[in-house]
Amino acid sequence: MKLPTLPTEKSFQSSLHHPRVATVIGRWLGTVVVICFLTGLYSHFQQDTPSWLPIPSRPATLYRVTQGVHVVSGTIAVPLLLAKLWTVYPKLFAKLPWPPSRKALETMLERASILVLVSAMALELFIGFLNTLQWYPWPFPFRQTHYALAWIIVGALFVHIAVKLPLIRANWRRIAEIVPNSLPPAISGLTRRGLFRTVAGAAAVVGITSVGQSVPALGPVAVLAPRKPNIGPQGLPVNRTADAAGVTGIDDNWRFTVKGPRELSYTLEELQQLPQSRSALPIACVEGWSQGGRWEGVRIRDLLELCGAPAHSRVRVVSMEKGGFYATSELPEQFAADSLTLLALRLNGTELALDHGFPARIIAPNRPGVLQTKWVHRLEVIA
Amino acid sequence: MKTRMGLAGVGVLLGLWGVWKLATTVDLHGLVRLPLWLGGAVLADDFFLVPLTVTAGWLVTRWASRPDGHRTVGAIRTTLLYVGITSLIAVPLMLRQGKGVNPTILPRDYLRDWLLLEATIIAAGIVGYLIASRSAGNALRPATSAVVARAWRGLRRVRRAPRYE
Structure with a gap:
């Protein structure tokens, strides 16, 4: 019995496996990857702020937008990555150059960089999406791996662009479409423009059916x-x-205490008797979902004033939470001083639900949800 | 060449920074297993998802070469692709349905929603096909469209004419 032969680069007859198509879809994918990387970097710095980077507390909804964009761009990168892989798929079956030469070495290095790029990007999108479900079936830590892979992807992307630059330049502008006689568009229905529309449509469908977790108006779909x-x-x-x-x-x-130049201690009733302020702020989660809320409580800057701390003080927030990465958090001075930052006691007109941090939680503008510490029972003025 | 060398140099540095981050923040247990997952991701893409798309495309194109098949090929290909990509994303949601760490995660009936979504995509595909085939039909029958145009002009003339009651 004759075994079927492996396909070669020439086995794929469609004229859409063309550098022009790869360049156009590559541009889209590259743009989405860069947006995803930058918004992800911003989220990383929000949670792990380097001392040289002051993160502003305004605009209040900035993190809601950036993290929503991060997750949506990652999701729509899935159809774009598959389309890009489809376009260049025949290259997978290209013969390796032989005998060894400088050219062969270059080809091997190029293929290695593509292997790094494809494997890291596919895994990054996969673990990123599963993280939004809070599902972690892999044996490595999500956050650290996701962050490190992002740098590897961007690095491999730079190398890929460097290698392909002449081809990208040659195909940057529209060039004539050569169609093989065996597959005229009248029969195959395949044109470059048709493919671009279909891929853009797939990205749009995926985007529209997932962005609603960040944009409540689109929640129903x-x-x-x-x-x-x-x-x-x-x-x-x-x-x-x-x-x-x-x-x-x-x-x-139960007592709520503030440790500063003066020590303060309040019962819940006493906290409720302090001047109350209102803030309309979203909870914006690292997993991309967000929802606005109407919060009421005591301004952190008022508490700082009551305990005699300078207006621009950093504050450590301590929760009653047992264990977990975020049992304590730190409010940088610009967040503690912001008039919207509250020790919230009420949400949407009623007392905080236990799952939302009863009796008191932090709510601040432009911050990831994991830093909006719940079940707060102590504030410590750091400096 | 200088641009290319510069880009490649920056790329290698960024990539090495990522490798350094991996090596310093992920323990040995995770580091040893990570390449398996990276390899698995490549296998899933290059030896399952993309071949599936290539095969489906080949079958659809082959089928399209039947008489009159080309009219439907665009609509079928696009519909299949949208069904495929949305199903791929829906799979983890359906697998984890009811297993969220709290009730606010995965609160929908994802099986029902997936079926509704696919039904909508297929319905949109059929509508797209009907519109495309109707306009193609009109293009092929200029006589018909001329008849329609004449009838329309006649109708307007009648409407504009003074009415006597």
Whole structure:
């Protein structure tokens, strides 16, 4: 019996496996990857702020936008990556140059860089998407791996562009489409413009059906999104429940304390008697979902004034949460001083639900949800 | 050449920074297993998803070479692609349905929503096909469109004519 032969580069007859198509879809994918990388970098710096980078507290909804864009751009990169791989697929079957020469070495290095790029990007999109479901079936830490792979992808992308630059330049502008006689568009229906429209359409369909977790108006059609912005206690989703955090509520002995130049201690009733302020701010999660809320509580800057701390002080926020990465957080001075930053006691007109941080939580503008610490019982003025 | 060398140099540095980050933040247990997952991602793409697309495209194109087949090929190919890509993204959602760490994660009925989405895409594909084939039909039958145009002009003339009651 004769075994089927492996395909070669020439086995793929479609005229759409063409450098012009690869250049156009590559431009789209490259743009989306860069947007995804920059917004991801911003999110990383929000959580792990280097001392040389002051992150502003305004615009208040900036993180909501950047992280929504991060997750959507990652999601629409899936059809774009597949389209790009489809276009260049015949190259996978190109013969390796032989005998060894300088040219052969260059080809091997080029292929190695593409292997790094494709493997890292495919895994990055996969783990990124599963993270939005809070599903972690892999044996390595998500955040660290996701961050490191992002740098590797961008590096490999630079190398890829360097290698392909002459081809990219030659195909940057529209060039005549040569169609093989065996597959005229009248039969195959295949044209470059048709392919571009189809790929852009696929990206649009995926985007529209998933962006609703960040844009509540599109929530009803977000059938490919793991969150619905209005589902949850008080109309807001939850990431870490009180149960998961080991918080059961408070008893009569509960006190909220501020450790500063003067020590302050309040019961919940006393906190409620302090001047209350209102902020309309979103909870914007690293997983991309976000939802606006109407918060009421005591301004952090008012508490700083009451304890005699300078207006521009950094504040450590301590939660009753047991364990977890975010049991404490730090409010940089610009966030502590912002008039919108509250020790929130109420949400959307009612007392905070336990899952939203009862009796008190931090809500600040332009911050990831994981830093909006819940179940707060102590503030410590750092400097 | 200088531009290319510069780009490649920056790329290698950025990539090495990523490798350094991996080596310093991920433990040995994870580092050893990461290449398996990277390899798995390549296998899934290059030996499953893309061949599936290539095969589907080949079958559709072959089928399109039947008499009159070319009229439907565009609509079928686009519909199949959209069904495929949305299903690929829906799979993890359906697999994890009901297994979210709290009830606000994956709160939809993802199986029902997936079926609705695919039904909508297929319906849109059929509508697109009908519109395309109708305009193609008109293009092929200039006599018909001339008849329609004459009838339309006649109708307007009648409408504009003074009415006597």
